[in-house]
Amino acid sequence: MTERDDCQKHLAEIQALREELMQAQKMSSVGALASSVTHEFNNILTTVINYAKMGLRHKNEETRDKAFSKILAAGQRASKITTGMLAYARNGSDRREVMNLVELVEDVLVLVEKDLQIHRVRLQTHVEGEPLAEVNASQIQQVLLNMIINARQAMDGGGRLDIGIRANPDSKCAEISIRDSGAGIPGDQLRKIFDQFYTTKTADAQGQGGTGLGLALARDVIEAHHGRLRVDSAVGKGTTFTLKFPLAQARVANKPTNIIRSSTAATQP
Ligand SMILES: Nc1ncnc2c1ncn2[C@@H]1O[C@H](COP(=O)(O)OP(=O)(O)OP(=O)(O)O)[C@@H](O)[C@H]1O
Numbered sequence: 357m358t359e360r361d362d363c364q365k366h367l368a369e370i371q372a373l374r375e376e377l378m379q380a381q382k383m384s385s386v387g388a389l390a391s392s393v394t395h396e397f398n399n400i401l402t403t404v405i406n407y408a409k410m411g412l413r414h415k416n417e418e419t420r421d422k423a424f425s426k427i428l429a430a431g432q433r434a435s436k437i438t439t440g441m442l443a444y445a446r447n448g449s450d451r452r453e454v455m456n457l458v459e460l461v462e463d464v465l466v467l468v469e470k471d472l473q474i475h476r477v478r479l480q481t482h483v484e485g486e487p488l489a490e491v492n493a494s495q496i497q498q499v500l501l502n503m504i505i506n507a508r509q510a511m512d513g514g515g516r517l518d519i520g521i522r523a524n525p526d527s528k529c530a531e532i533s534i535r536d537s538g539a540g541i542p543g544d545q546l547r548k549i550f551d552q553f554y555t556t557k558t559a560d561a562q563g564q565g566g567t568g569l570g571l572a573l574a575r576d577v578i579e580a581h582h583g584r585l586r587v588d589s590a591v592g593k594g595t596t597f598t599l600k601f602p603l604a605q606a607r608v609a610n611k612p613t614n615i616i617r618s619s620t621a622a623t624q625p
């Protein structure tokens with residue numbers, strides 16, 4: 357084997373390990389959502405059971421139709437969550453495609469909405485223009501999910517989470533900003549947060565603490581997309597992470613987005 361072959365073999369091994377690490381971090385964020393998803397399924401089942409009982413008790417058509425519509429809506433919500441969770445957990449491909457970043461954010465919010473609600477975090481989203489970028493959807497969703505979970509964990513006792521998704525024609529960037537009203541990050545820690553395995557989170561009763569990989573992987577992913585990642589933080593006030601990607605031109609007709617179509621959508625606890 358030549359030196360060149362040897363080098364290529366090592367590079368391939370490093371790439372395979374990197375992918376395994378990404379997948380392990382992804383699974384850890386799925387774990388962080390397990391309790392809120394179970395909670396939401398419990399609520400959905402309560403709705404289904406109660407409306408099924410109501411439908412059986414009342415013989416008139418109007419009441420039965422109402423019961424069926426409620427059961428259908430609850431089932432559709434459950435299906436949206438399981439579909440989203442399965443799609444997220446799948447080992448993503450390397451493919452990049454031009455996407456509207458609003459759709460990416462919507463898919464992540466389906467998974468975290470309940471978690472934010474349980475922790476009394478008020479969510480607001482803002483959309484400006486048509487932020488198209490050529491991205492690997494699975495990787496960017498993983499980055500976003502980690503940042504939203506980080507933000508929620510920094511807001512002990514609740515707070516505000518503002519997510520902005522905008523096209524900036526002047527800088528030719530498509531941007532996503534995630535702003536929380538949490539604890540903030542002291543200056544000496546700010547330099548370390550992108551280091552691998554740097555975490556300030558201690559293991560909880562179930563032995564689950566931070567792996568300190570979320571932001572290190574985020575930095576790698578954004579770099580690979582020729583993007584930029586910026587953090588601004590003030591202790592006691594909050595933190596903002598901004599992701600910038602080169603603005604792309606539409607290649608195919610974009611499918612319409614639903615929950616954040618207008619300028620603002622809010623979820624109240
Ligand atoms: N929004 C935020 N507010 C305050 N501190 C933050 C915020 N985001 C990240 N941090 C700090 O940066 C550290 C590193 O974050 P990172 O996402 O890389 O790892 P983690 O959240 O600790 O673990 P993992 O994401 O692997 O579960 C965190 O432990 C925390 O101290």
Ligand SMILES: [Mg+2]
Pocket residue numbers: 502503505506566570571
């Ligand atoms: Mg994290």
